[in-house]
Amino acid sequence: MLFRLAWRNIWRNKRRTLITMASILFAVLFATFMESMQKGAWDHMISSVVNYYFGFAQVHQKGYWEEQSIDKAFPLADSLMQLEARNARIQKVIPRIESFALASTGNNTSGVLAIGIDPLAENSMTNLGGRLSKGKYLERGEAAALLAEGVAKHLGVGLGDTIVLISQGYHGVNAAGKYPVKGLVNFGSPELNKQMVYLPLEEAQHFYGAPGMVTSIALKIGSQDDIRPVVRSLYQALDTSVYEVMDWQEMLPDLVQAKSLDSAGNIIVYFILYLIIAFGIFGTILMMTKEREYEFGVLISIGMHRWQLGVAVWMEVVMLGLVGALAGILASLPFVWWFNIHPLRFTGDYASALENWGFEPIFPTLLSLRIFIQQALLVFILTAVLAAYPIYKIGKLKLVQAMRG
Amino acid sequence: MKVITTTGVTKVYNPDKIPVQALSGVDLRIEQGEFTAIVGPSGSGKTTLLNIIGGLDRPTSGDVDIGGEDIDAMSDNKLIDFRKNHIGFVFQAYNLIPVLTARENVEFVMLLQNRPKKERRERAEELLRAVGLEDKMDKRPAELSGGQQQRVAIARALAPKPNFILADEPTANLDSVSTANLLDIMARLNREEDITFVFSTHDQRVIDRARRVITLVDGKVASDEVRGGGGKM
Numbered sequence: 110m111l112f113r114l115a116w117r118n119i120w121r122n123k124r125r126t127l128i129t130m131a132s133i134l135f136a137v138l139f140a141t142f143m144e145s146m147q148k149g150a151w152d153h154m155i156s157s158v159v160n161y162y163f164g165f166a167q168v169h170q171k172g173y174w175e176e177q178s179i180d181k182a183f184p185l186a187d188s189l190m191q192l193e194a195r196n197a198r199i200q201k202v203i204p205r206i207e208s209f210a211l212a213s214t215g216n217n218t219s220g221v222l223a224i225g226i227d228p229l230a231e232n233s234m235t236n237l238g239g240r241l242s243k244g245k246y247l248e249r250g251e252a253a254a255l256l257a258e259g260v261a262k263h264l265g266v267g268l269g270d271t272i273v274l275i276s277q278g279y280h281g282v283n284a285a286g287k288y289p290v291k292g293l294v295n296f297g298s299p300e301l302n303k304q305m306v307y308l309p310l311e312e313a314q315h316f317y318g319a320p321g322m323v324t325s326i327a328l329k330i331g332s333q334d335d336i337r338p339v340v341r342s343l344y345q346a347l348d349t350s351v352y353e354v355m356d357w358q359e360m361l362p363d364l365v366q367a368k369s370l371d372s373a374g375n376i377i378v379y380f381i382l383y384l385i386i387a388f389g390i391f392g393t394i395l396m397m398t399k400e401r402e403y404e405f406g407v408l409i410s411i412g413m414h415r416w417q418l419g420v421a422v423w424m425e426v427v428m429l430g431l432v433g434a435l436a437g438i439l440a441s442l443p444f445v446w447w448f449n450i451h452p453l454r455f456t457g458d459y460a461s462a463l464e465n466w467g468f469e470p471i472f473p474t475l476l477s478l479r480i481f482i483q484q485a486l487l488v489f490i491l492t493a494v495l496a497a498y499p500i501y502k503i504g505k506l507k508l509v510q511a512m513r514g
Numbered sequence: 515m516k517v518i519t520t521t522g523v524t525k526v527y528n529p530d531k532i533p534v535q536a537l538s539g540v541d542l543r544i545e546q547g548e549f550t551a552i553v554g555p556s557g558s559g560k561t562t563l564l565n566i567i568g569g570l571d572r573p574t575s576g577d578v579d580i581g582g583e584d585i586d587a588m589s590d591n592k593l594i595d596f597r598k599n600h601i602g603f604v605f606q607a608y609n610l611i612p613v614l615t616a617r618e619n620v621e622f623v624m625l626l627q628n629r630p631k632k633e634r635r636e637r638a639e640e641l642l643r644a645v646g647l648e649d650k651m652d653k654r655p656a657e658l659s660g661g662q663q664q665r666v667a668i669a670r671a672l673a674p675k676p677n678f679i680l681a682d683e684p685t686a687n688l689d690s691v692s693t694a695n696l697l698d699i700m701a702r703l704n705r706e707e708d709i710t711f712v713f714s715t716h717d718q719r720v721i722d723r724a725r726r727v728i729t730l731v732d733g734k735v736a737s738d739e740v741r742g743g744g745g746k747m
Contacts, residue, residue, distance in 0.1 A: 117613035407609040410570050412598025412626045412674070414591060509571045512605075 111417065115425040119432075122397075129393045130433040133488060136386040137437025138444070140379055141484045142474070145445045147375055149452075149475035151368050152333065157469065158364060159357045160234055162301075164203060164327030165336045166356045168192075168343065173324060174355060179208040179279055182322040183351070189326055195346070198339050201329035203230045206313050206322060210276035210284070212306060217264045221306045223274055225313020225323075234329040237294060237307070244268045244292030252312050253291035259302035261293050268293070274306070278318035286316045383491060391495050394426055398499045405503055406511030419500040426499070430492025434485040441481070448474040517678055517710050518544040518567055523576035525562050525733070536562040537733040539576070544712060544726075546677075549704045551724035552714045559733040560714035561682055567712065568601050568680045569593045581677060598626055602671025602709075604681035608663040610655040616642060616666045617651040623674045641669035645699050661692025668699060678710030685717045697723050 119126055159165055168189065173181035185204050193202045203226075210223040228247040232238045237255075238246040247255050254272060256264075266272060270290050278284035288308065296302045314320050330339055336356050343354045358365045408418055452473035455463065460470035525537040537559045544550055552560045565571040566578055569585045578585050580600065588596060597603075610619045620638035629637075642651050645665040655663050664684060671679050679700075685693040701723065703709050713720055721727055729737040 113618075114611070114613065121613055404609070404611070407605065408611070409594065410568070410597065410603055411623055411670070412594055414594055414626075417626070509565050512570070 111421045112424060115421050115428060118421075118425050119429055125393060125396070126429065129390060129429060130436060132386060132389045133430060133433025134437040134440055136382055137434050137484050137488060138441040140382055140487075141438065141441040141480055142444050142448075143375070143378070144480050144484070145441075145474040145477070146448065146453075146472060147371065148477065148480065149449065150472040151371070152475055153452075153469070153471065153473055155333070155357070155364065155368070158361065160236075160329075162235060162327075163357055163360055164234060165330040165333065166328045166340055166343075166354060167360065168326040168328070168347065169324065169353050169355070171349070171351060171353045174353065174360065177324075179206075179277070179317055179319070179324065182206060182279055182317070182319045182324045184321055185323045185326075192326075192328070192343070192346075196339060196342055198330055198335040199328050200331050201230055201233045203227065203234055203327040203329060204310060204323045204325075205231075205327065206310065206317060206319060206324050208276055208317060208324070210274045210306070212260060212264060212272050212274055214264045214266050214270065214272050219260055219263045220304065221260055221274075222304045223276065223306045223308060223313065223316070225308050225310040225316070227310050231307075234327065240294040240296065242293050242295045244290070246292060247307060247309050249309055250311055251291075251309055252286075252288060253309070254288035255292045255294055255307040256290055257302045257305040258293050258295045259299065260304065260306060261290065263303065266290055272306075274316065276317070278316070279322065280318075282318035284317050286312075288312075383487065386488075387491055387495060390426075390430065390492060391498070393429075394495055394498055398422075398502050402502075402506065402511045405506055406508045409503075409506065410508055410512065415503050415506070419503050422499045422503065423493070423496045426496035427489065427492050430488050431485070434488035437488075438481045438485055445474045445476055448472075449476045517546045517548075517581060518542065518712075519577075519579040520563075520567065521577045521579070523563070523566060523573045523578060525559070525566060525571070526574045529574065535733055537566070537573070540730075540733070540735055542728065542735065542738075544678075544710065546710055547704065547708045548710050548712070548726055549701065549724055550710075550712045550726040550728060551721050552712065552728045552730060553716070553721055554730035554736070556716075558730040560730055562733075563730065564680050564682050564712065564714045568603060569597050598623065599674060600677045602674065602676040602679040604664070604667050604671050604679060604684045606683040606686045608655070608660070608667045608687075610663055610666055610670070612655050615652050615654055616647060616658065616669075619655070619666055620669045620673050623670060627674055637673060638669070641672055642666070644703075645669050646695070659692070660687050661689070661695065664688060664692070664696055665699065668696070668703075672703065672707075672709070676709070678712060681711065681713045681715075683715055683717070684713060685715065685720055690719070693717065693719050 170181045170183040190202055193199050206225040207222060210221055212219050212221045228249055242258060247253060256266070261267065264272060268290055271287055272290060274286050274288065276284040296305065308316065314322060328339065330336055340354050340356050347354065405418060409415060452471040455470040455472070463470040520540050520542045523537055523540040527534040527536055540563060552563060554560050562571065566573050572586060583596070585593060585596060611622065614622060617638050620641055621634045624634040624637065639651065642648060645668055647662060647665055650658060650662060655666070658666065685696060688696065697720065700711055704711050713724070715721060725741050727739045727741070728735060
């Protein structure tokens with residue numbers, strides 16, 4: 110009966126109830142859409158950045174990330190290459206050996222990052238082959254180089270020309286090699302465009318005097334939610350006195366910071382939004398409490414305990430909030446879904462800037478149950494807290510004064 | 515059996531600011547089964563006395579004893595339980611719960627008493643039939659006339675099987691036909707079920723039917739008239 114009483118009381122003043130529900134609905138709709146858009150955009154951006162080169166996680170020899178020296182190369186054991194087969198969450202193991210080198214041809218020289226890659230494995234994550242602007246992609250075991258367009262331009266070389274790479278190899282050995290340019294790749298990022306040189310893994314190992322060794326193993330992981338379990342399982346499977354396992358957040362702290370900063374800004378927007386909603390709901394509660402003081406007095410006088418009345422009114426307010434929140438979620442679902450399938454696409458200068466950095470200029474929404482539940486929970490907590498006001502008033506109610514109207 | 519005793523009941527509103535003396539040393543004894551009207555001009559303290567007898571308000575000084583229990587000494591929760599089980603209220607403005615039907619309004623107090631559903635349903639229907647509303651059980655208050663609402667209020671007041679019913683100006687908003695009907699119903703319940711009725715009223719039609727008329731003036735009992743031997747109708 111208390112539930113029935115609460116439910117019917119909600120619909121006693123239909124217009125006010127609908128206005129309150131509508132305000133909650135729009136708040137949830139707006140907040141859910143905004144958060145889905147923000148999280149979706151960041152996920153897309155992180156995914157682009159991470160899959161561009163780093164991978165969601167990497168395995169190195171302990172201490173490599175701090176020094177990033179070829180001397181920290183380690184043997185590519187079969188057990189490491191089999192990680193993919195042993196852990197279903199790891200889609201691909203991408204071995205690399207990399208260090209800085211001097212590239213020259215004729216009188217031109219340029220500092221480059223010379224990376225040895227497994228062409229097939231690399232392509233599966235970074236889609237390096239898809240960035241080819243001229244020539245052909247690398248094949249395993251051949252002695253050839255793939256140059257970023259900026260490097261080629263600086264050195265003044267084209268397809269079929271030869272470049273010389275000079276570097277310091279593993280444990281100080283002289284590293285020198287001569288490679289024909291097999292293809293040119295284009296990166297949106299100017300930073301990458303002026304320094305990337307790729308060699309097949311075996312050729313790079315030979316070049317650096319480190320046969321069978323790599324400096325890093327990047328891991329292609331299907332979902333961001335799988336990163337933590339993968340890192341955890343690798344810590345258990347690998348000898349942590351020899352290896353370090355890092356996820357993208359450890360490798361790219363600047364990106365994490367930028368995301369946190371953006372999220373912090375949004376928290377202020379959410380706070381203001383929910384403050385407005387809270388005042389709206391509180392206004393309704395205040396009016397309802399004042400209007401029904403007489404009725405509360407009558408109910409207590411005929412034998413209803415104050416706590417029973419408090420529970421009934423609390424249920425009423427919370428139901429109002431929950432119905433509004435659920436309606437908000439239902440209303441936001443099609444929007445979030447639509448923009449997930451058909452992301453916002455930027456054009457003009459902003460799009461060009463994003464493209465220059467290698468990002469697709471789209472902002473897809475993130476379709477995540479967690480966001481919907483979080484918003485509903487927030488509204489539930491908000492209304493549940495605000496509903497304490499009538500409980501307080503009922504506790505303090507003086508029957509005779511209340512019933513005097 | 516003695517039902518209600520007030521001894522030296524005094525009520526002062528705003529004692530710290532501008533004191534208003536509503537009751538001054540009221541001594542009363544109302545016996546089981548009486549049909550009593552408390553009358554007097556506006557501001558004489560009728561409603562205040564009724565509120566204090568019903569445990570809705572507490573006296574500034576003096577004692578109220580109901581069936582041997584000192585209600586002043588009761589905690590708020592105990593007093594609510596006492597009212598729920600022993601006192602039925604009928605208010606001037608009916609004060610039904612607007613979102614519940616007539617039957618649900620009558621059932622509501624029994625629900626607060628944790629009575630089984632079947633018993634609640636049967637007693638609510640029996641009481642509504644007794645007040646002549648068998649065809650209005652599923653109507654909400656807004657769909658009933660003033661007289662019908664007041665009859666539902668009486669059925670509600672009777673539902674918990676109280677020892678007595680306190681009615682504050684119960685006929686103030688009713689026409690003469692409704693008033694006569696209501697008084698007939700209350701007189702019958704007083705006679706047949708031995709329920710004590712105490713009214714505060716200005717209404718001469720109620721005063722004419724009362725077996726005892728207590729007149730208050732300026733918060734004091736000015737007269738106490740027993741008619742036809744007093745007691746039941």
